[in-house]
Amino acid sequence: MTDKNIYLPYLLKIEKITREAPGVKTFRLKFVNEEEGNNFNFKAGQFGEYSIFGKGESTFCIASSPTRKGYIECTFRQAGKVTSALASCEEGSEIGFRGPYGNTFPLDEWKGKNLLFIAGGIALPPMRCVIWNALDLRENFGNITILYGAKAVDDLVYKNELKEWEERPDVNLITTVDPGGETPDWKGQIGFVPSVLEKAAPSSENTVAIVCGPPIMIKFTFPVLEKLGFTPENIYTTLENRMKCGFGKCGRCNVGEVYVCKDGPVFTYEQLKSLPAEY
Amino acid sequence: MDELRKRAHELLQSGEVKLVIGYEQGNGNKVRPVFITNPEDTAKLIFDSRCVQNLAVYLSKPEVKTIGKPAIVATLPVLRTIIQLASENQLTDDSAVILGITPDGALRNFSTLEEIETFINQFEIQLEERDKKIIEQINQMTPEERWKFWVDTLTPCFKCYACRAACPMCYCTKCTVEQNQPQWIPVPSHQLGNLEWHFMRAMHMAGRCVDCGACARACPISIPLNLLTKKMMEDMKAQFGEYRIAIKKGNPMSTFKPEDSETFIR
Amino acid sequence: MTIKRLIIQKTSLEKFFDVLIQKGKTIYAPKRKNEKINYEVVNHFSEVCDDYIQTTQSAKSIIFPRTEKLFNYNKGKGNITLEDFDPDQVPEAVIWGVRPCDAAGFIPLTAIFNWDSKDEIYNTRFEKTTIIAFSCTSADESCFCTSVGGNPGNTNGADILLTGMGDKNLFLAEVITEKGEKAVSFAPNLFEEDPGIEKEKYLADLPKQFNQEEIKDKLQAFFESDLWKKQSLRCLGCGACAYVCPTCACFDIQDEVHGKEGKRVRCWDSCGLSLFTLHTSGHNPRSVQSQRWRQRLMHKFSYMPQRLAVYGCTGCGRCSRACPVDMNMLEHLISIQEIQK
């Protein structure tokens, strides 16, 4: 008995396309083969290889929560060959998907703790998965704070969900845009994520912080978190190296001996500190 | 050789250059490029008939550039490369100190690019008899035989891109072969991908190739790929009157003459 | 299984070759073409070249081809059908005349393709291929198998190892695996009992020049060293070393499409090429050549032993022979060994 061909993707049908921001779309994807869909399981933080047949594969996270069954969602920005081809897809067309790959956010370990989510720009999608996962198991966690920033109001993704989170009494949502990115009716904060975080000064008491965003944001956010009393093992982030295979064979994503596709993409700040600067 | 070492030593000692790019003894009977920053190490420099790699390729490498102004050991093909690079605005008079080596092996200093240009113009680029013979043999074949010859010759290529890496004229940071929107050239090294890659490479060399032979020497599986550029050079000589490397001339492929032949156009 | 020792006459060896052909095996063997010797499909024993130290390219391409189909697809109107890789399409093959360092190269390759997820495509090819290796009776200055745990008569990775005696009219045949035993069973009469031949006498003499365990331990502290830039300044950044290497397994996944039909393929790639790790955003974790050289060396001598418990180098020396600028693996490893802590 031979093993399954690990390169063979599932076929997924695009059920719904949501335009999130300029160049950013969310696909709701259903398994063409229902049985495959029923057997498919993943955990918050994992990623997959999405493919357009004839163009190739592209790596990004699963943006929906594992608690929502029957479909997966992905959010991507149109940038390269494959994402451009994905962006031109219509509802009803079929794409390929391999996964899930990589490690996960340890939600079980976070039970009873407060959660502080900090995201910038297009990095909300990997976090959205874990946010909804936590919200769907709301009773397991203490305070949930979400700090989300983008360049401009238009660039904020998941606008409907941001509204929903804002209205929920059990979520504290802070949104911010970079100076100059606001609109006349913008009611959120104005300023870069690290400085808004410093001003908001959430307590580090019994709290884990999850940070996703562009490298520059992460670089300036970590020191603020440390100043607020977060210890490196309580700060989580994800690494987004270039990948081809997703299972530690193609040789691209490693940082030292650590393979982002297998040992990551979720790392604590403490783990990152022990890695060579090659990401 | 002593003169070369002495001059390199002076240049580093005086601080006029931060780096000397030359040749040193390698493993076995090989020679290889050496990068000298310490005047004491100039004793490593050698020059003999084995020193044929085109060192000008290093003038555009980021990590070499960060060291500081270089002096470069430049044989005739390297001097030609320098002029071609200058004509493409990749080099100026101040970019490097040129430690010229004349075809009879003597050290010759050049202070301006014009001087180099005058010097190289004494030596027209000529194909060796051996190459002429091979090209003639290929010309004698029927088109079908030629096709078979090239498909067979290029099929072993596994696209390591050593030819491109060794070529000083391939200084683009992103090569056409890596453009994927659209994907001009298939990435895998199958027959079509190989043919298109080598065809494209030759076309991009048209009028720019200085015939240093670096591409063919770099090929780990010894594909005589510079036959393409050599043949093209001969064709351009015949069609456009001359094949000359010059600072201010414009590339033969980016200029034209109203009287260019058009016997093939209906 | 324990290694079974037999002997075979040269004339019988030729017969053995013919038997393998008759049994429907595709035989890849070293063949001389334009002064280069490479593995090619060979149908007659007379075509096989036997006076070589090393082939230009390694034997890995027979099991890990430079372009390989992963599956086919057909794009109809809206819906897509996939056609899986068919293991039955893979021919039963023999690689004849492999050097022990090449045979050993399949050990790290198999490790890479099987840690955690199992690569069925690689495994199918591997299982269907019998590796008949020949011991080295001579070596050149690029060879260093003895420094990386191998030797000119190493049996690791081979299914059968043949060692020529003296004028090579008689060969010691060591049958190492069940695959090897099966091949021998096609023509058991061609083999005789080993009278107790002292194999070592006939092997190339290649002194050990460094200690790879020591290098592995040292490398842990060398990530930020300026050593990498010093070593790699002359590196041109091509992929020649990786493509001739028997253990380099890095690959790219590409789509090939022709009208409605297409296939997804895997093709060789190299960590030495500048775009290997480039992100779409333009960020490149290994943006300069010294970082890529460090990756190549560290991957083989630090990451692989740590993660897969196997070194990524068998000392075949091909990278050094193929390099247009004399980046010599052995020389660089010795220089690392010589660095005082």
Added chain:
Amino acid sequence: MSEFEPKIVAFVCNWCTYAGADLTGTSRIKYASNVRIVRFPCTGRIDYMLLMKAFGEGADGIIVSGCHPNDCHYTSGNFHARRRWIVFRNLCDFMGIDIRRITFSWVSAAEGAKWADLVNSTVATIRELGPYEGYQNISNYLKKEENHG
């Protein structure tokens, strides 16, 4: 077996040949229907890689056509193109790519009849040469199995 119908791709400039081909149609001149026209702003824009791609995708013949010398809408685009064609043709010939399958021509906006004649004669030539099997053999890599090199 059905008769071979050549597939021909024409790369033409917008200002002269495309208009000329248009005139052929409006003048109701009948001509072979084997041509797929790809319109460019100028012959100077027609990259040789496009011609390679046409063969790679299964074309049996190619027409490249634009304004007569001195008539270029952009003054000198066709002169530049002509230079490139010279080099391109030579290289193709040297590599055994069948240059009889590539027709270069100048067709002005007024030469509807010339366009029809050009297409008809090209189709006749290619019909005689048959399908471009040499190129199609190497480009149909889908049919090929692994490349062991």
